[in-house]
Amino acid sequence: MNTLDQRTTLEQAARKRIKDSHALDSDADRLSHFYREWASSYDLDVDRDGYCGPMIVAELAGAVQTAYLARQRAAISILDAGCGTGLLGVQLDRLGFRLIDGFDLSEEMAEKARETRVYRHVQGNVDLNRPLSDYSSTSYDIAVCCGVFTLGHVRPDGLRELARVTRPKGFIIASTRKSYAEVTSFEDEVRRLQDAGILVPAQRLNDGRYVAEEDAHYWVFQVPEKANAPTEERP
Numbered sequence: 636m637n638t639l640d641q642r643t644t645l646e647q648a649a650r651k652r653i654k655d656s657h658a659l660d661s662d663a664d665r666l667s668h669f670y671r672e673w674a675s676s677y678d679l680d681v682d683r684d685g686y687c688g689p690m691i692v693a694e695l696a697g698a699v700q701t702a703y704l705a706r707q708r709a710a711i712s713i714l715d716a717g718c719g720t721g722l723l724g725v726q727l728d729r730l731g732f733r734l735i736d737g738f739d740l741s742e743e744m745a746e747k748a749r750e751t752r753v754y755r756h757v758q759g760n761v762d763l764n765r766p767l768s769d770y771s772s773t774s775y776d777i778a779v780c781c782g783v784f785t786l787g788h789v790r791p792d793g794l795r796e797l798a799r800v801t802r803p804k805g806f807i808i809a810s811t812r813k814s815y816a817e818v819t820s821f822e823d824e825v826r827r828l829q830d831a832g833i834l835v836p837a838q839r840l841n842d843g844r845y846v847a848e849e850d851a852h853y854w855v856f857q858v859p860e861k862a863n864a865p866t867e868e869r870p
Contacts, residue, residue, distance in 0.1 A: 693726035721748030
């Protein structure tokens with residue numbers, strides 16, 4: 636097998652693992668098991684698939700800080716929700732953010748994130764499909780997530796918990812794969828949260844680069860100064 640054939644085979648295998656992860660029905664046990672096995676090769680696989688989402692989300696966080704938040708980046712607290720191996724945290728650190736916390740459903744992925752040494756704290760075994768009981772309300776200036784609102788992973792109502800832990804006048808920045816946006820109720824959830832005064836859509840970049848095979852939408856939400864506290868119980 637020549638070098639080109641080897642590269643093609645590796646790219647196809649990486650793409651298959653990515654697609655397989657979309658068929659896990661947001662089941663915490665299945666997701667944990669899948670990512671336990673994938674953690675060691677995850678970064679290589681997504682790199683082969685041209686994954687640029689973390690860089691875009693980080694750049695949006697930088698733009699939000701410059702435009703709206705008076706404090707220096709090093710003083711802005713950020714929660715990286717579903718941080719995986721820390722790809723987004725590394726990009727945030729590159730841009731001068733220093734107060735970065737992260738969590739992930741997979742302890743193995745969280746350990747990879749800790750190894751980057753760009754986070755203050757990373758917690759594993761945290762499911763965004765459930766209330767973030769270990770995180771206090773209005774704790775962070777910015778909540779970011781990339782690769783989280785993806786088929787088979789976090790349901791749209793996870794956005795409600797991100798709003799809860801974000802400070803009034805703070806921001807949430809998230810990516811949604813186009814396929815996810817098309818088949819889930821994400822936009823309906825956005826409207827519900829907007830109607831309830833929990834968040835306000837501030838910007839949306841449609842059809843942005845994400846991975847080689849599919850684009851994504853990038854969302855910037857602001858939590859109103861007098862946001863209504865989310866009170867609905869989630870399963």
